[in-house]
Amino acid sequence: MKYLFFFSLFVSHLTVFSQIVNIENKRLTDNKQGFSGSAELNFNFTMNTVQLLQIGDKVQLGYVKKKHQFLIVTDHSFVKSEGDNFVNKGFQHFRYNYVFKDSGNVSFEAFQQGQFNKIQKINLRLLAGVGLRLNLVNEEKYQLSIGSGMMGEYEELLDVGSSTDVLSTSYLSFDGQFNETVGINTIAYYQPKLIDYGNYRFSSETALRFKINEYLSFLLIYSLTHDSRNIADVRKTNYVLKNTLRVSF
Helix, strand or coil: CEEEEEEEEEECCCCCCCCCCHHHCCCCCCCCCCEEEEEEEEEEECCCCCEEEEEEEEEEEEEEEEEEEEEEEEEEEEEEEEEEEEECCCCCCCEEEEEEECCCCEEEEEEEEEEHHHEHCCEEEEEEEEEEEEEECCCCEEEEEEEEEEEEEEECCCCEEEEEEEEEEEEEEEEEECCCEEEEEEEEEEEEECEEEEEEEEEEEEEEEEECCCCEEEEEEEEEEEEECCCCCCCCEEEEEEEEEEEEC
């Protein structure tokens, strides 16, 4: 089993925190049979006019058996200042893939997820869906993929109430390794309601990788989320810029 541990050096927030459930960059990156896993820990402490503590963790476990792939991801983080929780968010995601062809270019996807995000007033969001994934380019150094499907959603918003909806979900993903040192990963999701395409969510994440040595890499990650709904005291657009040190062994 191969484990990757990511330790955040520091995090710069341009606005309030955003959350992007980016399963794509957590996929199993090879077809080795059996289990694989990774863990990520972010910890920052700042003492200024106020005391600020940030903690985040991510854990992934994957399993591959022939054409079957299973993936479980959990993610949680919060920021605490002078007794107040500024941000408390997290999700748990389960995904199953079945590869139709030996080339691995076409696969069926099924997934389910639970999520909460206090800053965006999401007390609970549950979803389940299915879709298809197509690898348009699948070279050693460059991969380009698209995916499309449908999902059902149950959501509880603080001070608003609960709702159920059916959404379309589509994504475009690119991963490139420019040379032995520099690489990039980017993905964008678009999720509109089927009965109201003007009501949608959009999210994207781009990670620029710099390989330091066989075990260490430095990442500059920019993520953006946009929700078209008008929710009181909640920003429609949120974005984050962070720097991360990746240790693998």
